[in-house]
Amino acid sequence: MTDNLEKEMIKMKIVSLCHACEACPVVKLDGDRVEIGEKDNVCVLTRSGWETLKQKILNKEIEAEPIRELTTDNATELARKRYDRTAVVYDLCEAISERFGYGKWRELLWDKAEGIHILEVGVGTGKNFSYYPPDAVITAIDFSDRMLKRAKDRASKQKVKVRLQQMDVQNLEFEDNTFDTVVASLVFCSVPDPVRGLMEVKRVCKPGGKIVLLEHILSANPILGWLMNLVNPLAVRMRGANINRRTVENILRSRLRIEQVTDLFAGIFKLIEARKETLVPYKGLASQRR
Ligand SMILES: C[S@@+](CC[C@H](N)C(=O)[O-])C[C@H]1O[C@@H](n2cnc3c(N)ncnc32)[C@H](O)[C@@H]1O
Numbered sequence: 001m002t003d004n005l006e007k008e009m010i011k012m013k014i015v016s017l018c019h020a021c022e023a024c025p026v027v028k029l030d031g032d033r034v035e036i037g038e039k040d041n042v043c044v045l046t047r048s049g050w051e052t053l054k055q056k057i058l059n060k061e062i063e064a065e066p067i068r069e070l071t072t073d074n075a076t077e078l079a080r081k082r083y084d085r086t087a088v089v090y091d092l093c094e095a096i097s098e099r100f101g102y103g104k105w106r107e108l109l110w111d112k113a114e115g116i117h118i119l120e121v122g123v124g125t126g127k128n129f130s131y132y133p134p135d136a137v138i139t140a141i142d143f144s145d146r147m148l149k150r151a152k153d154r155a156s157k158q159k160v161k162v163r164l165q166q167m168d169v170q171n172l173e174f175e176d177n178t179f180d181t182v183v184a185s186l187v188f189c190s191v192p193d194p195v196r197g198l199m200e201v202k203r204v205c206k207p208g209g210k211i212v213l214l215e216h217i218l219s220a221n222p223i224l225g226w227l228m229n230l231v232n233p234l235a236v237r238m239r240g241a242n243i244n245r246r247t248v249e250n251i252l253r254s255r256l257r258i259e260q261v262t263d264l265f266a267g268i269f270k271l272i273e274a275r276k277e278t279l280v281p282y283k284g285l286a287s288q289r290r
Contacts, residue, residue, distance in 0.1 A: 075192035080143045082240035087146035090125055105214055105264055106131045112212045112273055115180020121169045122187030126151035129160040141167040169197040174204040185214040189241040198254035208278040216269050218244040
């Protein structure tokens with residue numbers, strides 16, 4: 001295989017191999033180690049495994065298609081449509097979890113919010129409305145208009161003051177340094193590029209501001225973790241949420257400072273408190289010598 005062809009294949013979605021990832025599987029060649037996939041969905045092959053795979057693609061035994069158009073935007077569109085589709089049954093599906101866990105966790109989550117100007121990301125059908133701090137000025141966004149429609153109905157029923165806007169967390173339309181706190185519950189499991197979303201959250205949060213997340217993540221238990229990775233593609237198709245995200249690591253990657261991680265259930269559900277660092281002006285060596 002020529003170098004050019006190999007480079008071309010690096011830009012391919014290998015359809016019949018990598019069912020785990022619906023974003024764009026990218027091939028990374030690193031010595032004898034070859035990684036296919038991105039973010040949380042990476043299959044590792046040996047170099048010889050990769051050579052065999054390439055041959056099968058060339059022989060058309062394995063289906064592969066170019067991924068140039070399969071960017072984060074396409075993955076986002078796919079995820080958004082899933083939530084549009086499931087909006088009608090969302091509350092029903094979550095009813096039991098809500099009664100036996102989420103309800104009290106939401107209370108803990110909103111207890112941690114600080115300041116007046118608060119952004120809720122991925123508001124869904126508005127399940128957090130009952131926990132909003134009474135004096136806060138709250139803006140809530142979601143990329144699914146059907147979820148948002150339900151949130152609007154709930155807001156008017158519950159007489160909750162909230163500015164609801166359709167927006168993608170990966171491309172927030174707010175100015176830098178706008179909010180005192182950004183809150184999200186059960187959202188970063190379905191954001192196609194969670195680090196990009198978290199960087200946006202950081203951008204719109206004021207310096208020294210707080211980020212509070214309630215999230216489910218990949219279990220650290222090797223057997224359970226393996227099972228979660230195995231079942232993940234099904235979970236994504238059925239509910240739109242990945243059950244194997246490494247959200248704590250993603251927060252660190254977005255250069256937010258983690259203040260506290262509270263385990264809520266079996267190491268899978270976590271309450272995560274983070275902060276956007278305040279930049280301290282550099283005083284220079286002269287002042288340090290004194
Ligand atoms: C599992 S639901 C959680 C809803 C709500 N936060 C709750 O606790 O019930 C995930 C929500 O995040 C929204 N969401 C996912 N990815 C998003 C994105 N990139 N931008 C904005 N909203 C997103 C979905 O539309 C959905 O409403």
